[in-house]
Amino acid sequence: MTRGERYRMRDVQRMLGVSRTVISRLIAGGFVQPERGRGREHLFSFRDVVMLRTAHSLRKAGIPPRKIVRALENLRSTWSPDRDLTSIRISAMGADVAVHDSAGRWAADFGQLLIDFEPVPACVNVARIARLEATPVSNTALDDFHEAAELESDGRLDAAETAYWRAIYADRSFVDAYLNLGCLLCDRGRYDDAVSLYGDAVLAVPGGALLHFNLGVALEDAERLADALDAYRRCIDLQPDFADAHFNSARIHEELGETQHAIRHFNRYRTLNKDP
Template sequence: MPDHGYSLREVQRMLGVSRSVVEKLVAAGFVSPSGERRDWRFTFQDVVMLRTAQALRVAGVTPLKIVRALDHLRKSWGHEGSLTGVRIAAVGDRVAVRDEASHQWDAETGQLLLDFDDKPAASNVASLQAPLAKKTREAATDLFYRARSLEDEDIDAAEAAYREALARAPDYTDASLNLGGILVDTERFDDAIAIYRDALRYRPNDPVLLFNIGVALEDSGRFREALRSYERCVAHAPDFADAHFNAARIHEELGEATKAIRHFNAYRVIMKRQD
């Protein structure tokens, strides 16, 4: 990966959360990005850890338990690269881990678990196993990193590289999200929506994709369609705060006060829970 790492904007896009949520996860100690606050840079491992932490929060695990669990993992698997082979999920109010040897542990206490729930507590509670093993995927990853490095200096070349990455790995969701972001930023909303919807073929009902479809529809003035996408998003991820907030704004603009209040209230509850 390039030395400059992921920017905060890219992390927000990949996780589908607001800047304030990422800042709270950083403040809680889940990761320590390099650089000044205004120019934070995150590693790939940072992104995976933030995604896991956010998913555990959505699943109802308290921030204190998550911090303790991840700290225990770092100490238990202290050698370089050791966390890339473990799977993390919420089991009730605990954080549970399965390692490469299929041992099952309580991440906070280190106790052996005999009844590990194999189903993830949220759709984006991710395995820390690196997903880019095959050569075609590695080539797509190289193109993805090249595209990211080009975004600030040559947006057309960045777009072309993202498209080539998706040609090699059509299910590469991060490439779809970044390409869609470029298309939205350049007001090619229909193209962006097509990219996001194509990505849904590989990750049906993915909340981040549904949220981004909603943003593209909203920016293009199709408010009712945007609302349907935001509603689908929160149906699959009830604690997706930004989707509630955007839906509330649209309902308010359309004069639908009751529906707006419902989403604003949901947004406030979620944000208070994350404090």
């Protein structure tokens, strides 16, 4: 994609699964500003796609379209006009829309500071997606892991963290324990700790593409964009069809003004998300 290249409405809907209703409301609100092509067809830029993908992630999290638009309207009305909305992180926190920037975490609807919410792009937490790595682990590690996941679901986060550490100490190759613990640390705002954990994990399990992806997310949260790109690059080396790693890479390159790199990764993301 070049600065002049644009994507049609149906291309965006196919790539992201965003409804025409949400897109139309975001256009009406001025959050995305597509050009008009032949026949007055909307043509979207890369930055438009980033905003639309954010809206889609909120919709998937159960936020109603009207609330998404209202939250973004409030965000834009209180945001400095020279600040790019694509440079912040927007995601769902329960039934609310949360924002993460250098000033902290706060609710887009009413500006109240928040404590915890899912970062965007979200790290992959195994307990939340009910998946375990195929690599066998010891019974002790597995017992500790299940205990930790249950404690986390009950909101007993300190105890959950301890149990995840026990699982890792029992089996240093236990990928899923690293994934869950790293996400827990990120959720609690301990990004440097998560980076350190994932750094140990990729040394213990060098072929784990998902670990490199989560390392990239943690590095982004720690505002280490160049290092995050390196982690996403390693993830892609291990798993070339890891679509979200391409999208995150494209977004960072765009933020850094590295257009050609953003083009390459975004086009790859688009190819991977085409209908079969």
